[in-house]
Amino acid sequence: xxxxxxxxxxxxxxxxxxxxxxxxxxxVLVLMSIELILNAVNINLVxxxxxxxxxxxxxxxxxxxxVAAAEVGVGxxxxxxxxxxxxxxxxxxxxxxxx
Amino acid sequence: xxxxxxVFGVLAxxxxxxxxxxxxxxxxxxxxxxxxxxxAGVAALYILLAAExxxxxxxxxxxxxxxxxxxxxxMLTRAPIGRASDLDNDQRWLxxxxxxxxxxxxxxxxxxxxxxxxxxxxxxxxxxxxxxxAIFQTxxxxxxxxxxxxxxxxxxxxxxxRRD
Numbered sequence: 001x002x003x004x005x006x007x008x009x010x011x012x013x014x015x016x017x018x019x020x021x022x023x024x025x026x027x028v029l030v031l032m033s034i035e036l037i038l039n040a041v042n043i044n045l046v047x048x049x050x051x052x053x054x055x056x057x058x059x060x061x062x063x064x065x066x067v068a069a070a071e072v073g074v075g076x077x078x079x080x081x082x083x084x085x086x087x088x089x090x091x092x093x094x095x096x097x098x099x
Numbered sequence: 100x101x102x103x104x105x106v107f108g109v110l111a112x113x114x115x116x117x118x119x120x121x122x123x124x125x126x127x128x129x130x131x132x133x134x135x136x137x138x139a140g141v142a143a144l145y146i147l148l149a150a151e152x153x154x155x156x157x158x159x160x161x162x163x164x165x166x167x168x169x170x171x172x173x174m175l176t177r178a179p180i181g182r183a184s185d186l187d188n189d190q191r192w193l194x195x196x197x198x199x200x201x202x203x204x205x206x207x208x209x210x211x212x213x214x215x216x217x218x219x220x221x222x223x224x225x226x227x228x229x230x231x232x233a234i235f236q237t238x239x240x241x242x243x244x245x246x247x248x249x250x251x252x253x254x255x256x257x258x259x260x261r262r263d
Contacts, residue, residue, distance in 0.1 A: 001103055003216045006144070007209045009111050013137070015202040020122035022194035026170050026186050028127060032134050035165065036118055039141050042157075046150045051216070053223045055233045058150050058247055062234070065153075065160055066245045070252030072165050077171040079257035084262075085178040092188050 006047040014040035027079040027089040031072060038068045107147060114140035122223050127173050129168055152227040189210045 013036055020033025041062045049057015085087050117136035124130050138161045145154035234242050 001107065001147075001218045003218050004209055005107060005111075006148070007213060008206065009114065009144075010105040011202060011205040014205070015198040016115075016118040016122055018201060019194045019198035022197060023187050024122065028125065028169060028176065029130055031172070031243060032121055032130055032169060034137060035134065035161070035169075036121065036137065039138065039161075042136050042153075043141060043144060046145055046148050046153060047218075049150070049225075050148045050222055051218055053219060053225075055225050055229050056192060056238075058153050058225065058230050059233050059238050061153050062156060062230075063148075063241060063245050065156060066249055069160055069165060070249050072168055073256040074259070076168055077260040078236045079172055080175055081258050082184040090185075091235075092192045098243075 003047060003051050006043055010040040010043040010047070013037075013043070025090050025092045027082065027091055028076075030091065031075045031079070034071070034075070035068065038064060038071075103147060110140050110143055110147075114184075125186060127182065127183070127186070128170070131169055131173065134169070135162055135166055138166070148221060149224060152230050 017033045017036030017040065020036065021030055024030050024033060042064050045057045045061045045064065047057075049055065049061075078091055082094060086093065114137050117133045117140070118202045120133040121130050121137065124133065138157065142157040142162075145151070145157060
């Protein structure tokens, strides 16, 4: 197995996630796209860990998974708060910081 | 070696199609289910990369907990359960251009840097015990910091979402 096949697949998942973050306006769908991006990073970490025959890649993938869990908790709390204040989670309408 | 490449090919095609459906489907619940396919594919890739502990953690935390949280969020925000036509904003063609540009740049850099680098044929197996020892010896301080971060994030989520 080549190292590159894993890195290319991770790059593809990352780009699909970036497209989702840019193009979706439903807050929950944006969070799902962020999960795609974080998973792409994890594939890279584990692949490089095997390549270097070091355990550090797996340990850092675990840390990224923990941070992703925290991020989804806070992100959903924010989305629910936006819904409660505006009765909608359309992110294009959350533009109060626009001058 | 051949069997591993066949498995990788099947997984890559399934994950790529499912990931594209996550960001293009018109149905929020379908998007969450396609996300489960991608996450399960990532867990299978970890098995392929001889990281069985991370694969099990992926199944428990991502497929078990995070997808459940996302479905709860869908329910609590009363997102449209059936087909909905207004899930995308008007920047989607700009998004396609940015994503393709990013893919081109990253693909060129990766092909240049790791063109024919092979993974080790018979790697030093990293058992779950080695991962545990590394966490609690070399990386014990980051581990404690991550646990405090998780606690702070969950308390913060409760405070933000509380109704008063």
